[in-house]
Amino acid sequence: MTASPKSLAPRPLSLAAVLEHAWGADDFTASAVMGATGLTRSTTIEAMDTLAGLGLLRELPNARVTSSYRKGRPARRFEVREDAAVLVGVDAGHARVTVVVADLRSRTLATHRLALDVERDDATTRRRLIVAAVSDALRAAGRTRHDVLAVCVGVPAPVDAEGRSPRHRTGFWDLMNPGLVDAFAWAPLVRIDNDASLAAVAEGAVGAAVGCPDYVSLLAGTRLGAGVVVDGRVLRGAHGGVGEMIAFDHVDGVGSAEGLGTRAAQWARAEIAGARLAPESALGAMPPERIDGRSVLELAAAGDADAGRVAARVAAVLARIVSVLGSMFDPRLVVVSGAISAGIDEVIAAARLALPTDLDLPAPELVGSRLGADVVVVGAVAAASATARERVLDVWRQPAT
Incomplete structure (x- = not known):
């Protein structure tokens, strides 16, 4: 994106309206923009031409050129120049x-x-x-x-x-x-x-929260962190601190801002060190230095009983975290996101059953993300x-x- 600025003066509101429509459409005509924005035909066409001149839109071949033309004057078609920047x-x-x-x-x-x-x-x-x-x-x-x-x-x-x-x-x-x-x-x-x-x-x-205006995304792998959306807006706070989890240092049953993955790995290592595992335990066969939260929860999901005990403890902590978030922010949904979401379905199911029933507000729905570590x-x-x-x-x- 180079060269000198070009004036956007003629009708900036119409430019914004046309461009917003364009961004959400595959290709479009002036009639489609008029129907979506309420702009007049002359204003719409002028805005489309201006945006094309700025390099934000590209005009496509009309129906006569593409051989799909039947009769009458073919409509001009445009699309966003996805390669412009x-x-x-x-x-x-x-x-x-x-x-x-x-x-x-x-x-x-x-x-x-x-x-x-x-x-x-x-x-x-x-x-x-x-x-x-x-x-x-x-x-x-x-x-x-x-x-x-x-x-x-x-x-x-x-x-x-x-x-x-x-x-x-x-x-x-x-x-x-x-x-x-x-x-x-x-x-x-x-x-x-x-x-x-x-x-x-x-x-x-x-x-998982498409269409939901009130939800929390819980990053819970190494440390706890929450992205909070209320009335369709991500909350920030004066210093950006909404969703900081240090308060869980003072919550019974949670005790710190350590993530679920960190806890699962620590508890699994403690089980191994204490020699409390069954002889056939897949968890016991794993070298301690290779243990992380995701691997423990995946073993639990695969049916390993010793990993399952660890997962049950994780579920109890998750239930307490969700209940506190539910009381603080009143979300409809809490999504467990990040790399820890792999293999956590059984933990989430157990946490749903463990959610307190004596809260004044309805408990939020609890689900796992499908976006993985790249969320x-x-x-x-x-x-x-x-x-x-x-x-x-x-x-x-x-x-x-």
């Missing part, structure tokens, strides 16, 4: 970075993954590696920074409306969000957000797309020809 979604997690470059239809062009050395981590190095990972992903997609319209990065820290994280007593939040809003200032549109909030965006866009980067692309749709006409620069 790219969107970049980033999951900048504690131990790994995932970058997806997508076109304006959110179709993936390239994916790049990078493992981080958490033992040699510092803010400067982390920032450099995240930016480099984006450059590598753009290169793999055959694009450059000049093609980028919007970047969205998810981090395991609260993030305020300006893309910055508050100070943390251990420095963890500063490390996880090392000035990323400044590092990506070269992009026209930049959004830095909490990873659980972006998981919620993903679930609402293409996941945050899926949400980052969806958020980049939403930001682009909302603000593209404020920042657009006509592509060079």
